[in-house]
Amino acid sequence: MKDTLVKMTLSEQIYNILKNEIISGTIPLGSKVTNRELQERFLVSSTPIRDTINKLYQDGLVKGVTKTGAQVISFDYEYATEINEFIAAISSVALTMTVARGTDKEVTKNLKESLKKQAAASDDDAYFDADFHFHKSFFDFCGNQFLKETYKRYNLIRFLLIKSAIRTAEDRSCSIRQHGDIVNAYSAGQFSLASQLLEQHYIHGLALIKEYNP
Missing domain, CATH: 1.20.120.530 (GntR ligand-binding domain-like)
Structure with missing residues (x-):
C-alpha cells in the first residue's frame, strides 16, 4: 500500500510556518513582517509571500497590509x-x-x-x-x-x-x-x-x- 503524499504550494508551506510562529509567540504580537525579509528567509519570489500574507490577513492574524508587508495584530x-x-x-x-x-x-x-x-x-x-x-x-x-x-x-x-x-x-x-x-x-x-x-x-x-x- 502506497502512502498518500499531501502536496502543498510554497505559499501554503510558508503560511503554516508563519502561522505557527505567531501562535507560539516566536513572531511577537504587534511586530512587522516585511516582504523583503520573508523573501530572503525562504528564498522565494514576492508572489508566494504576498499570497501568504493575504492568507494571514484572512485569518485575522495580520493587519495593515501594504506592498511592503504587514503588521501582526496587537492586543485591543x-x-x-x-x-x-x-x-x-x-x-x-x-x-x-x-x-x-x-x-x-x-x-x-x-x-x-x-x-x-x-x-x-x-x-x-x-x-x-x-x-x-x-x-x-x-x-x-x-x-x-x-x-x-x-x-x-x-x-x-x-x-x-x-x-x-x-x-x-x-x-x-x-x-x-x-x-x-x-x-x-x-x-x-x-x-x-x-x-x-x-x-x-x-x-x-x-x-x-x-x-x-x-
Whole structure:
C-alpha cells in the first residue's frame, strides 16, 4: 500500500510556518513582517509571500497590509471583547444543535477525553491543544459545516489572546474546573445549565485577558 503524499504550494508551506510562529509567540504580537525579509528567509519570489500574507490577513492574524508587508495584530481589549462574545454566542448555538441532532453522547466522550488530556498536560502546547479540542467538540458534532469553519477561523484570534492571559498554574486549574463543571452538566442532560456554564467560562477568559493585558 502506497502512502498518500499531501502536496502543498510554497505559499501554503510558508503560511503554516508563519502561522505557527505567531501562535507560539516566536513572531511577537504587534511586530512587522516585511516582504523583503520573508523573501530572503525562504528564498522565494514576492508572489508566494504576498499570497501568504493575504492568507494571514484572512485569518485575522495580520493587519495593515501594504506592498511592503504587514503588521501582526496587537492586543485591543475592545476587539478581544467582540471576538469573545462572538465565539461564546456561536458555541452556545453549536451546543444546542448537538442536542437537537442527538450527538450528545459523542460530544460527551470528546469533552471527557479533552479534559483528561488538559489536566495531564505537561507543557503549554499540550494544554492549549486540549483546550482547543474541548471547545471544538460542540462544533464537530453540531452538523453545520459553516458554523464549524467560522469557529475554526475566529477562534484562532481568541486563542492568541487567551494563551497570553493564562499564565499561572491557578489560571489553568480554574479553567480545568470550569471545563469539568460543563462536562458534568452536559453529560447529565442539563443542557441549559451547560450552556450557561460555557458562557460564564468565556466571560472568565475575557476577565483574564483584561487582567494581564490592561
